Amino acid sequence: MTFSIFGDKFTRYAGITRLMDDLNDGLRTPGAIMLGGGNPAQIPEMDDYFSGLLAEMLAQGKLTDALCNYDGPQGKNTLLQALAEMLREQFGWQITAQNIALTNGSQSAFFYLFNLFAGRFADGSRRRVLFPLAPEYIGYADAGLDEDLFVSAKPNIELLPEGMFKYHVDFDHLTVGDDIGLICVSRPTNPTGNVLTDEEIRRLDAIARQRGVPLLIDNAYGVPFPGIIFTDVTPLWNPNIILGMSLSKLGLPGSRCGIVVANEETISALSNMNGIISLSPGSVGPALALEMIQRGDLLRLSETVIRPFYHQRVEQTLALIRRYLPEERCLIHKPEGAIFLWLWFRDLPISTEVLYQRLKQRGVLMVPGHYFFPGLEQEWAHTHQCMRMNYMPKPELIEQGVQILAEEVERAHRED
Numbered sequence: 366m367t368f369s370i371f372g373d374k375f376t377r378y379a380g381i382t383r384l385m386d387d388l389n390d391g392l393r394t395p396g397a398i399m400l401g402g403g404n405p406a407q408i409p410e411m412d413d414y415f416s417g418l419l420a421e422m423l424a425q426g427k428l429t430d431a432l433c434n435y436d437g438p439q440g441k442n443t444l445l446q447a448l449a450e451m452l453r454e455q456f457g458w459q460i461t462a463q464n465i466a467l468t469n470g471s472q473s474a475f476f477y478l479f480n481l482f483a484g485r486f487a488d489g490s491r492r493r494v495l496f497p498l499a500p501e502y503i504g505y506a507d508a509g510l511d512e513d514l515f516v517s518a519k520p521n522i523e524l525l526p527e528g529m530f531k532y533h534v535d536f537d538h539l540t541v542g543d544d545i546g547l548i549c550v551s552r553p554t555n556p557t558g559n560v561l562t563d564e565e566i567r568r569l570d571a572i573a574r575q576r577g578v579p580l581l582i583d584n585a586y587g588v589p590f591p592g593i594i595f596t597d598v599t600p601l602w603n604p605n606i607i608l609g610m611s612l613s614k615l616g617l618p619g620s621r622c623g624i625v626v627a628n629e630e631t632i633s634a635l636s637n638m639n640g641i642i643s644l645s646p647g648s649v650g651p652a653l654a655l656e657m658i659q660r661g662d663l664l665r666l667s668e669t670v671i672r673p674f675y676h677q678r679v680e681q682t683l684a685l686i687r688r689y690l691p692e693e694r695c696l697i698h699k700p701e702g703a704i705f706l707w708l709w710f711r712d713l714p715i716s717t718e719v720l721y722q723r724l725k726q727r728g729v730l731m732v733p734g735h736y737f738f739p740g741l742e743q744e745w746a747h748t749h750q751c752m753r754m755n756y757m758p759k760p761e762l763i764e765q766g767v768q769i770l771a772e773e774v775e776r777a778h779r780e781d
């Protein structure tokens with residue numbers, strides 16, 4: 366078969382595809398220790414809550430209603446109104462339902478947005494998406510219709526006590542040329558658990574406005590829901606900011622519901638794209654979210670169940686890692702949010718791609734770091750020294766995985 370240029374590009378076995386494959390295979394392989402993917406944890410209290418909510422909605426006919434009808438291309442009106450009201454009350458943002466569109470997962474929203482603001486333009490110019498702080502989310506890497514759509518910048522690394530470190534935007538070397546059409550950050554960041562400081566976000570916002578390009582903030586893990594953020598930071602929105610949100614990390618990845626908050630022109634563009642590409646976003650996730658907002662459960666559960674669960678789990682996992690891997694062997698990015706730990710094996714004699722292969726052979730799945738530098742143009746050894754792990758499985762399993770990781774790290778040092 367001969368595929369088109371589009372076909373050739375989008376049928377590649379991309380990093381994100383390998384990750385989803387690993388996730389899928391691992392979920393079906395008994396005994397595998399899944400520290401790789403970004404599936405949210407099964408939190409018993411949330412599982413019970415969703416089961417109960419679904420049963421009630423079924424009994425009331427609301428679930429059947431959602432399943433048996435298309436929503437409009439912008440998404441379920443009643444949810445758009447309820448969300449706008451909630452965000453107005455929560456943060457004082459001046460928004461209405463016309464500032465929100467739903468998509469089939471936020472992943473597809475990023476695909477729309479990258480290709481809306483970057484690529485080839487009618488005047489013959491080309492623009493790219495800037496990630497001002499790499500490492501950045503693996504799922505962005507292949508989401509451009511054009512080759513070389515992304516460019517990213519190396520961070521400053523601040524070394525912290527107790528074998529921790531934190532990345533910062535290197536504003537001294539950040540260049541935002543005329544070829545940049547969009548600036549994008551995930552906050553909290555997948556893969557590192559970093560949360561860009563308020564000051565960093567304010568500076569990026571100022572640069573974006575000065576250059577006349579939107580600032581896209583991927584808030585898939587942030588506040589007000591699912592609230593997986595352990596530091597005190599202020600969410601920012603203004604008409605030049607596009608905020609991506611999602612129901613996935615709340616525990617509903619199968620609902621494929623992404624939420625975009627932006628100025629009306631951008632929202633209208635996204636609605637039209639939805640119409641052409643998928644007619645309308647799926648209706649079940651939005652129906653659940655609406656019900657959760659009306660019952661006052663969305664923010665309550667984020668604050669009282671989801672955040673404490675992940676916070677406790679990350680503290681426990683940090684302690685576990687330190688039991689097996691001393692600071693000389695492994696530095697850890699300060700976990701400020703999201704559902705991952707980012708490990709830096711500064712002196713490892715093998716690349717983390719080789720380490721990944723060795724771990725996989727022993728039934729432990731993690732993700733090697735080099736996937737998380739989309740658009741980084743220069744070679745940088747650091748990209749081959751890092752590894753991302755999640756802390757979703759039960760602590761006993763995480764411990765087994767960390768123990769095997771420590772053995773393989775020692776083995777690599779012994780072989781050197």
Ligand code: PLP
Nearest residue numbers: 403470471472551555585611613
């Ligand atoms: N953004 C980030 C930072 C993510 O980690 C993910 C998923 O892991 C997504 C976006 C996409 O999530 P979804 O399409 O399920 O909303």
